[in-house]
Amino acid sequence: MDELQAVRYLESLIGQTLRVHATDTRMFVGTFKCTDAERNIILGNTYEYRFPSSSAIKDAAAKTNDGEEVVAPPERRNIKLDMTSRFIGLVVVPSQHITKIELEETPQQSHLRDTLRKT
Numbered sequence: 001m002d003e004l005q006a007v008r009y010l011e012s013l014i015g016q017t018l019r020v021h022a023t024d025t026r027m028f029v030g031t032f033k034c035t036d037a038e039r040n041i042i043l044g045n046t047y048e049y050r051f052p053s054s055s056a057i058k059d060a061a062a063k064t065n066d067g068e069e070v071v072a073p074p075e076r077r078n079i080k081l082d083m084t085s086r087f088i089g090l091v092v093v094p095s096q097h098i099t100k101i102e103l104e105e106t107p108q109q110s111h112l113r114d115t116l117r118k119t
Helices: 003-013 054-061 107-118
Strands: 017-022 027-035 041-050 084-093 098-103
Touching: 003 107, 017 041, 027 084
Parallel strands: none
Antiparallel strands: 017 027, 017 098, 027 041, 041 084
C-alpha cells in the first residue's frame, strides 16, 4: 500500500468504532478521531475494559453458581467472568502500548478496503 492509499484508508476509519488492545491487557473501544506522527491513536466516547483481577478469578473458582464451596480443583472448572468497564471519554493510546487494533467494519468500508488493495 503506497502513502496515498494509506492516507485514504486512515481517512475512511475516522468516525468508526475501533477496539484497541494494550500491552497491559486493557482494551479501549471508541470512535477513531485521528492518529499522529508518532502513531498514537486518539479515540472519543471511549470505554475501557479490564479483565477480572486474580482474586476475583480465585473467588469465582472456589464457588459454584449457587455460592456453595467447591472441592474440585479450579484448573478443572470452566469459569465465566465479565470484564469490568468504565467510560473514559477522550483517550490517547500511546503507540508503544498498542498490541492489536480491530475495526467494527461496515460493508462500505470493506468494499473501499478491497478496492484500495486492487489498485
